[in-house]
Amino acid sequence: MQSAERKVLFYIGSLGYTYLTFSSPREGENPYRHKQNDKEQYRSLLNETHSNPSELDTLHPRAKFRACHSSIPYIPAILSLLLGITLATICSTNLGRLDALLQQVQAQPQTLATTAPPTPGGKTNPTGAEFGHCGHSIKEARSLGCIFDPMSWAWQRPECYNAELVDDFLTSYEWHFYPNNQTRSTEELPEEKWKRGDYLGAWGSWSWHMYHCSYSWRKFHAAFQSQKPLDDDVLDPEHTVHCSTAILLRDTDPKLHAPCDEDPGGCQVTQMWVRFNKCGYY
Incomplete structure (x- = not known):
């Protein structure tokens, strides 16, 4: 029901209620009392022999009172009408305020929906590459503004590079990397060069592989909790399986x-090969 229809029905109900309240006869009162008084008044006037109106006023003062008294039943109706109009005005004002309040409450969910922060990346179906890629070579990665991550041995987009976490792992162990496994004990890669990402591949201790898996999991949870993008290497389920089983x-x-029993020295080293990652949401 619309607001205007409710106001009209309320107005009519108020008038009816107040009229019945004030115009109904009280308990023990004869509802035909006024009609009997009128009949007695007219009968007394017919029996009079005087024809002068002034004398009638003089001889019958009660007749004037009864004539005026006969209009009293209209007073409750007038009062009822005035009271009904007053009540209707007050209620209409309150109903208007109530309607405005209801409309405001109904509009709140829509307002919250329109002002809610957008989902990461502003996409309903993330692609995992919203922030681009790092190409296919060291030169291209640098030209695209990517950063080398030694703990992933991969080039990362700046949006997917966790500098604090990388520094934490690099300073937690004394790292050494080599150009190949044959000359590992005699030839070592300069630290400033492998940190810069000058090499496509390298050999290192098995400890790097263990730290790399721990680093990847911590990177995943840090990005997930803060709703930041991630690289496709960390998001790869096969990489998680590899870290949790083979490592x-x-x-x-x-x-x-078994392979370590056959080649004990082989289980002490690990080989890294550079990756050029994408960066996006998941």
Whole structure:
């Protein structure tokens, strides 16, 4: 029901209620009392022999009172009308305020929906490459503004590079990298060059592989909690499986440890090969 229709019905109900309240006869009162008084008045006037109006006024003062008294039943109706108009005006004002309040409450969900912050990247179907890629070579990666991440041994977009976490892992261990496994004990890559990303591949200790997996998981959770983008290497499920089985379980699973029994020296080193990652939401 619309607001105007509610106001009209309320107005009519108020008039009816107040009229019935004031015009109904009170308990014990004869509802035909006024009609009987009128009949007695007219009968007394017919029996009079005087024809002078002034004398009638003099001889019958009660007749004037009864004539005036006969109009009293209209007073409750007038009062009822005035009271009904007053009540209707007050209620109409209150109903108007109530309607405005209801409209405001109904509009709040829509307002919240329109003012809510957008989803990361502003996309409903993330592609994982909203911030671009790092090309296919060291030269191209640098020209695209990418940064080399030694703990991933990969080029990352600035939006997917966690400088604080990288520094935390680089300073937690004394790292050494080599151009190949054969000359590992005699030839070492300069630190400033491998940190800069000058090499496509390198050899390092097995510790790097263990730290790399721990670093990747911490990077994933840090980005997830702060709703930041991630690189496609960390988001790759196969990479997680690799870290959780071939790396962490190698020393406890006999099947996974078999290659180390055949080549003990091989399980002490790891080979890195550079990646050029994409960056986006998930």
